[in-house]
Amino acid sequence: MDYTDLYINGEWRKTAERFDVINPATEAVLASVASADIADADAALDAAETAMKSWAARTPRARSEVLRKAWELMAARLEEFAHLITLENGKARADAMGEAAYAAEFFRWFAEEAVRADGLITHAPASGARIMVRHKPAGLAVLVTPWNYPAAMGTRKIAPALAAGCAVIIKPASETPLTMLALMPLLEEAGVPPGLVNVLPSRKTGALVNHMLHDPRVRVISFTGSTGVGRKLLHSAADQILKPAMELGGNAPVVVFDDADMDTAIEGTMLAKMRNLGEACTAANRIYVHEAIAEDFTRRLTGAMRALKVGDGTDPTVDVGPLVNADTRNKVAEFVADAVAKGARIECGGTMPDGPGFFYPPTVLSNVPETADCVHDEIFGPVAAIQTFTHQDDVIRRANDTEYGLVAYVFSEDMKRALQVCERLEYGMVGLNRGLVSDPAAPFGGVKQSGLGREGGHEGMLEFMETQYISAAW
Incomplete structure (x- = not known):
């Protein structure tokens, strides 16, 4: 089966409007892919909201086992993913194999981190109260990924979000949506429930993402791409005071x-x-x-x-x-x-x-x-x-x-x-x-105009969590 439609609530959804994905080595059309609109985004948000309730309630170990299975499945199919990366992105086979292995490793790393959202109980020295600190899922996350790493930039966001207990909606780059769509059957096989991960390729990126960032159910925006686009997303995110994770340009x-x-x-x-x-x-x-x-x-x-x-x-x-x-x-x-x-x-x-x-x-x-x-x-x-x-x-x-x-x-x-x-x-x-x-084990990210937050390492999961402090007396 060719995976070229939208992926919402565990189902493939066709659209009237589609766009072509081009092989950069031959300039031939690889596939015609569905282009999401606002109604599709709303359907994805509804599905994600429902799926997150039960996913966040699962034990960290239960979430960890699903991510571990995703790593095992992807590690067994590196050649398949590398070939697709080369077709839509153009990178040489060795580079594509390296990306596929790197992408899979995020599932393994965050399977291990899912059980390590450690909290704290201590005694306040001045008031005598007990200080209890815990980390909880932040909420629905919108993930916007670039074309240069069509597999790894997706898994680097999906894995920590799922480890933290969040549901996600992914907007992959229009140049390279096929790899992320092909990942969805694998996640199903690993045990990811319907609606927890949704993929919305679209030629209407600005309007689509802006709409989702103004939905009160969305609490996190994670973006990898240019500094210019990152600035625009931060402006949109400010209206709802969203938690931003921005991996932007470099020099x-x-x-x-x-x-x-x-x-x-x-x-x-x-x-x-x-x-x-x-x-x-x-x-x-x-x-x-x-x-x-x-x-x-x-x-x-x-x-x-x-x-x-x-x-x-x-x-x-x-x-x-x-x-x-x-x-x-x-x-x-x-x-x-x-x-x-x-x-x-x-x-x-x-x-x-x-x-x-x-x-x-x-x-x-x-x-x-x-x-x-x-x-x-x-x-x-x-x-x-x-x-x-x-x-x-x-x-x-x-x-x-x-x-x-x-x-x-x-x-x-x-x-x-x-x-x-x-x-x-x-x-x-x-x-x-x-x-x-x-x-995957290190906190990836920059300073100045290169971004906010970190991906990978322990910090990567915390980007999708909120810290809650409880003051108690007993």
């Missing part, structure tokens, strides 16, 4: 000191830059290399980038698939043209191939000036923009000189200095001598 710096292990630095930079083809808020965006090693670093990074094979991600020998759509590819090309016009030098790549497909080659730019647009905005593509530095204080200032604060990367063998630098970086996460920070 990640990589700082490579002259004492860095070169193999580690190249490997880490490649991972930070090219994971998911650079289409990630955690992707390396500005690469600062100490001038003493800049020539060697640039040569070796260029060699590694040039060696990557570009093509349709369904081919297991391909390293780099297409970007998700024409707009994303064209924006990358514009960043490169702008940097070159301002003095940057192309070390490899830099030329957009003929179609079909939204391909852009792995590209290395050296001598990138501070005035280049790519220094101040997310590239969201396979372009490594290299700058040099001499002094530690200067590179920290430059790394922090952005409205974003999601993740930074530091490479140095001097642990004392490296940790001092990490503490001075204005970022919610830092990768020290590694190019990957995402982990």
Whole structure:
């Protein structure tokens, strides 16, 4: 069965209006998907309200067992999900397999966290009253997910919400709704009751989400996407004083000191830059290399980038698939043209191939000036923009000189200095001598314009819970 309709109250719901999902490698239509409207949103809210009453009343262990079963089922079907991710998103098979495994792991992690919403009983030192603190489900949650991780950005929100006792309505990105829809039969098999998880793909995202955020039954909005859209959602959420979890944009710096292990630095930079083809808020965006090693670093990074094979991600020998759509590819090309016009030098790549497909080659730019647009905005593509530095204080200032604060990367063998630098970086996460920070067991999130709240770790479940304090005497 093709899962291309809305998923509401455990049933597949057809709509008159539909939209096409495009394969970015071939530009062919993959599927026609149902587009939800306001009436569909109301039906999902009604279903979620009913389902949450009994789900929240279940014991934490009962909720945990359902999530554990979801992990087992998804872990057994990684190939299936990876293939679907590649078809609708474009990422190469290895990247897609990595995402599928990462997505499944959120079910296992939050199956374990579901039984750990620990409270507190203590004796108030001044009044003598007993202080009782507990965590309870916050309420219905609206989840809005992006196209760059069609599986993981959904499970990273669904799993903690269910662990906390909440019901959810998911609005997946229009570019990549198929993976989330395909997950629903698996959740049914795992024992998720009808109405607890609802999926509303739609081309009317703004109106649909705004309507749900003004329904008094909704108490949480969890969003992953651009800072601009995040601001709009926060404005909507303010009317009902909703609990927001916002994972927004980034402008990640990589700082490579002259004492860095070169193999580690190249490997880490490649991972930070090219994971998911650079289409990630955690992707390396500005690469600062100490001038003493800049020539060697640039040569070796260029060699590694040039060696990557570009093509349709369904081919297991391909390293780099297409970007998700024409707009994303064209924006990358514009960043490169702008940097070159301002003095940057192309070390490899830099030329957009003929179609079909939204391909852009792995590209290395050296001598990138501070005035280049790519220094101040997310590239969201396979372009490594290299700058040099001499002094530690200067590179920290430059790394922090952005409205974003999601993740930074530091490479140095001097642990004392490296940790001092990490503490001075204005970022919610830092990768020290590694190019990957995402982990279901860790609190993922940023500061400044990069977001509010955390996903993953113990904190991820608390985003879907409210703290209740009871003052008692006995």
